[in-house]
């Protein structure tokens with residue numbers, strides 16, 4: 047059987063790459079507009095009525111400007127959709143090292159590890175950590191039992207709604223470390239307390255931790 051090696055998708059790197067293209071373009075467009083506005087203010091200052099300009103449009107200039115902005119928008123849309131495809135579709139094609147069912151509820155998170163046969167509840171204000179193996183694809187099946195919540199780990203630059211009655215499949219890759227997580231969709235009075243902490247440990251440490259909690263991996 048041929049094994050296809052799947053490169054893991056680093057959501058943070060993907061986002062940072064996109065950001066590094068968006069920001070210079072945004073600054074460039076902003077500067078062009080500022081220069082044109084300031085130039086227009088000085089060039090077309092109030093003047094005697096008999097010397098006022100008789101024309102009020104310049105189709106070639108306006109068309110060039112519109113086409114240029116259209117091209118910039120099309121380019122950014124292309125980059126954005128390409129990145130989204132990688133983050134959502136390509137990432138989900140990777141073979142996950144572990145699958146975690148994430149269930150959001152007012153106002154806590156439940157993390158179940160079906161192949162190890164146990165669940166962890168974050169508890170409101172996130173006392174129990176979400177433990178994941180670092181450097182491996184981690185598949186999350188995200189859902190909700192009551193209202194719409196949002197599963198968000200800012201350091202990974204990735205956020206997805208948790209919607210009642212539907213399961214969102216997300217594959218993320220963590221580097222080693224501790225990453226705060228938070229519900230990112232206002233879901234009621236204690237929304238702000240709906241936090242958790244992701245602990246990304248080595249695969250060996252993860253295996254030992256999971257074994258101490260559950261029955262060990264089942265295929």
Ligand SMILES: [Cu+2]
Nearest residue numbers: 229231233237
């Ligand atoms: Cu919330």
